[in-house]
Amino acid sequence: MDATLAQQPIASSTEQPVRKGGGNKGLEQAYILRDIAANQFLALKDEPAPTLAEKGIRARALRDVCSVWTSADDRIRIKRGQPLPGSLRPEKPKSRSTKQQLQPLDSLPET
Secondary structure, three states: OOHHHHHOOOOOOOOOOOOOOOOHHHHHHHHHHHHHHHHHHHHHOOOOOOOHHHHHHHHHHHHHHHHHHHHHHHHHHHHHHHOOOOOOOOOOOOOOOOOOOOOOHHOOOOO
């Protein structure tokens, strides 16, 4: 299993536009990690597992690879500066309160 995985080319999505000013090493690493996790998942899902114990081991491995992919995807989202879906709410418009009109002192009735 390890020999076939080592020979597979890693589909890299690091061809993303690089921002000027550097500091994208973490973003590139997150893309590479996400691609490795995806390739591992595809390789593991087709592995035969005849016994129940092997099926359990494969299920745990798939769960762990999926967790790595999710974590890498979150890191990419954070490095790009994108918030979680639904967390950015539009600002509420300021309500205009009706102020009482003040009357000049000359117009007040005399007592």
